[in-house]
Amino acid sequence: MPTYEYECERCNHRFERFQRISEPPLRRCPKCRSMVRRLIGPGGGIIFKGSGFYQTDYRTASYREAAKKEKEATASSSGTEKAAKGDKPSASTKDAGTN
Ligand SMILES: [Zn+2]
Numbered sequence: 001m002p003t004y005e006y007e008c009e010r011c012n013h014r015f016e017r018f019q020r021i022s023e024p025p026l027r028r029c030p031k032c033r034s035m036v037r038r039l040i041g042p043g044g045g046i047i048f049k050g051s052g053f054y055q056t057d058y059r060t061a062s063y064r065e066a067a068k069k070e071k072e073a074t075a076s077s078s079g080t081e082k083a084a085k086g087d088k089p090s091a092s093t094k095d096a097g098t099n
Pocket of ligand 1: 029
């Protein structure tokens with residue numbers, strides 16, 4: 001039985017569902033009842049972790065931890081925010097791209 005992955009278009013809640021191929025796709029978010037979209041192709045059963053758009057949400061825990069620490073460090077040192085910001089986007093883009 002394939003695993004289907006859905007994402008809510010409103011609250012971005014993401015969840016997986018085991019369903020038969022013959023079962024209709026879910027339409028509603030279990031949290032807010034808004035429309036959800038399925039992140040895989042019909043009948044595929046392969047979770048969509050590939051290129052681009054959804055990548056940011058699949059960042060590893062270690063990445064988040066590092067980013068958080070970086071943020072805290074930036075926040076504690078006032079006046080250097082602009083310099084730090086100039087450095088960051090290229091770094092994070094690079095990180096996402098290599099994954
Ligand atoms: Zn929702």
